[in-house]
Amino acid sequence: MSRLHHFHGGLTLPDCKAAATATPVRTLPVPPRLILPLQQHIGEPARAEVEVGDRVRK
Incomplete structure (x- = not known):
């Protein structure tokens, strides 16, 4: 069984959560064209279950 080893070094970054918590979560509008690779x-x-040009509601 493998064991996780402690990593020495790396970066210690500030949390910077103030910007994210100051703005409420909101629903984004659906774009006119959505491309899903x-x-x-x-x-x-x-395999896509819809054809090109089909309207998908959800």
Whole structure:
């Protein structure tokens, strides 16, 4: 069984959460055109269940 080893060094970055917590979460509008890449790095190619030009509501 492998064991995780402690990593010495690296970066210590500030949290910087003030900017994110100052703005409320909001729903973004749906863009007029949405492109979803289906290419995967391994395995069988993905197959789209809709045709080009079909309107998808969700």
